[in-house]
Amino acid sequence: MTDSPSQHERTQAEADVVSRHLPEGYTAEHVPPTENTPPSDADPTSPPEPQDSLRLQGGDIHREIFKIGARSKLGQRSATFAGPSVRRSSTFLPKNHVPASEQRAPGGFRRQFIQQQNRLSAASNPVTRTFVSFLALYGDFAGEDLAESVDDSVAATEDEEEAPPTETRPLLGRRKSTRRPIKPGDAGTTKSFFTLLKAFIGTGIMFLPKAFNNGGILFSSITLITVSLLSCLSFHLLLLCRKRYGGGYGDLGLEIGGSKMRSLILGSITLSQIGFVCSGIIFIAENLRSFLNAVTPGPTLPVSTVSLIAIQLVVLIPLALIRDISRLGPAALLADIFIFIGLFYIWYYDISTIATHGLHPTVKLFNPSDFTLTIGSAIFTYEGIGLILPIQSSMAEPSKFPRLLYMVMVIITVIFTSVGALCYATFGDQTRVEIITNYPQSSKLVNAIQFLYSVAILVGTPVQLFPATRIIETKVFGERASGKRSAAMKWKKNALRTALTVLCALISIFGASDLDKFVALIGAFACVPLVYIYPAYLHLRGVAKSPLVKAGDVVLCVVGFGAMVYSTAVTVSTWVRQ
Numbered sequence: 001m002t003d004s005p006s007q008h009e010r011t012q013a014e015a016d017v018v019s020r021h022l023p024e025g026y027t028a029e030h031v032p033p034t035e036n037t038p039p040s041d042a043d044p045t046s047p048p049e050p051q052d053s054l055r056l057q058g059g060d061i062h063r064e065i066f067k068i069g070a071r072s073k074l075g076q077r078s079a080t081f082a083g084p085s086v087r088r089s090s091t092f093l094p095k096n097h098v099p100a101s102e103q104r105a106p107g108g109f110r111r112q113f114i115q116q117q118n119r120l121s122a123a124s125n126p127v128t129r130t131f132v133s134f135l136a137l138y139g140d141f142a143g144e145d146l147a148e149s150v151d152d153s154v155a156a157t158e159d160e161e162e163a164p165p166t167e168t169r170p171l172l173g174r175r176k177s178t179r180r181p182i183k184p185g186d187a188g189t190t191k192s193f194f195t196l197l198k199a200f201i202g203t204g205i206m207f208l209p210k211a212f213n214n215g216g217i218l219f220s221s222i223t224l225i226t227v228s229l230l231s232c233l234s235f236h237l238l239l240l241c242r243k244r245y246g247g248g249y250g251d252l253g254l255e256i257g258g259s260k261m262r263s264l265i266l267g268s269i270t271l272s273q274i275g276f277v278c279s280g281i282i283f284i285a286e287n288l289r290s291f292l293n294a295v296t297p298g299p300t301l302p303v304s305t306v307s308l309i310a311i312q313l314v315v316l317i318p319l320a321l322i323r324d325i326s327r328l329g330p331a332a333l334l335a336d337i338f339i340f341i342g343l344f345y346i347w348y349y350d351i352s353t354i355a356t357h358g359l360h361p362t363v364k365l366f367n368p369s370d371f372t373l374t375i376g377s378a379i380f381t382y383e384g385i386g387l388i389l390p391i392q393s394s395m396a397e398p399s400k401f402p403r404l405l406y407m408v409m410v411i412i413t414v415i416f417t418s419v420g421a422l423c424y425a426t427f428g429d430q431t432r433v434e435i436i437t438n439y440p441q442s443s444k445l446v447n448a449i450q451f452l453y454s455v456a457i458l459v460g461t462p463v464q465l466f467p468a469t470r471i472i473e474t475k476v477f478g479e480r481a482s483g484k485r486s487a488a489m490k491w492k493k494n495a496l497r498t499a500l501t502v503l504c505a506l507i508s509i510f511g512a513s514d515l516d517k518f519v520a521l522i523g524a525f526a527c528v529p530l531v532y533i534y535p536a537y538l539h540l541r542g543v544a545k546s547p548l549v550k551a552g553d554v555v556l557c558v559v560g561f562g563a564m565v566y567s568t569a570v571t572v573s574t575w576v577r578q
Helices: 005-019 063-072 076-081 108-120 150-162 189-200 203-215 217-245 249-257 259-295 305-320 325-357 371-381 385-394 398-430 444-477 487-511 515-542 547-577
Strands: none
Touching (some): 189 385, 203 259, 203 325, 203 398, 217 249, 217 371, 217 385, 217 398, 217 515, 259 305, 305 444, 385 515, 444 487
16 A cells, blocks of 8 residues: 555655754765765765764664655655655653644643653552551541651652752642542452451451350341441442542542531541550550469569550550551551461360350340440441542452452451350350450460560551541641641641540540440440441432432431440440449
């Protein structure tokens, strides 16, 4: 085939434009080397012999430019079959380059600009290649941008603006923003599966045996399954809102319900995370006290739970001052390792004991006196809602996330139910809140697990506190407050983090007398709105269309609100009576 006349004319026009800016006497055609002709024999009227453009300085770089003119001088068929092929060099033209002809089309310049910005902000794998990178999810807790320190991002922008101009510096500079660029996810299904397991299986699982004691083995099992089904429904509603509006949990509240709804959601996140931290502090103090009593000969040591809570501040306050959450990765990994070691030991001991001695004689199917405490503890255990949206964003194929989420919910429900039921069936009404203290205290293995488990949770507690700290800092000081440029601002933030850690310790002292009731209160008052009320309300306002779907959202909101009020009131009244 030959070039059409329009194509040939366009090629000739391009060659004419290029030739105006090229030095004369050079060509892209190969010129064999010849001996220099003496000046006396040269004809002054004859034009100079053309020379190869490769002899020019940098000739190999701009060779393609000279080939444009050489190609236009050939015939149409010659240019097609025998002419020098015009090979677009990848040295200067980046991938997905938009040619000038397309930029001249309507909207072409805008498309080229967007593609260029995407190349400049190309992102790497965001999540779950290593466990330390899993900690970045807590920086994106509930989809909020909390991980990157505002100090570093603002200072980097200011340093760039104050730097002397260079060839690579943008003419207009960057827009001042503390928000990180959106990174495309590329985590596979397997990685996301294990990430979800790590998100849901935390310290809350250790409170389930006492919850089964409070509600009875049958009622508690039914409660866990019901809470799991309702949680799946709420997660589905939240994902539908995310699919339509995008953004994190707080962004959805702002988009659908306004600034007050966003503040309400972030406030509930802060309250629930502080509750998780306080329950962990109490759990650590009780376990350390039992450990000291077991390994110390003689009478019981005069070390109270309050003293052990105060001692924990020596470790918690320095860790709370860390800005980069990824540095807490080894501590969080250690906590997860000992959680799984404890689970395997619990399964082994409980199954062997039940197989030998049968069920404990005090086991009840239903306990009418304290069953309401089971509801709050069960909701407390499903504490992974804040990481659902970040994990979905990390996937290369987010459309597969709902099915993966439901699969994980089935698995963790089986794990939770088995741990609670087996422990209660083994120890009956002797089941304690710190379930590890029920196992033989004369065993060195039990003592080792008890101590290392407590230490691991202690150094992993700042990971739970990090989202609440960043939300409060942003609310108090604003997103633009930089401690890197201002020592006063940095120490103000340090003081806030210290005060928040001390506040958690004081709350822990208040709730140390009845840990199971404290956990139930946090689950009922702080976790119920996040898991059941807010997703249904956002779906009702922003997504639901048919009357049936809207009615379902209203029912879920009413049921969630009723459960929150009833469980909170009963838990508080039970706590006061005792």
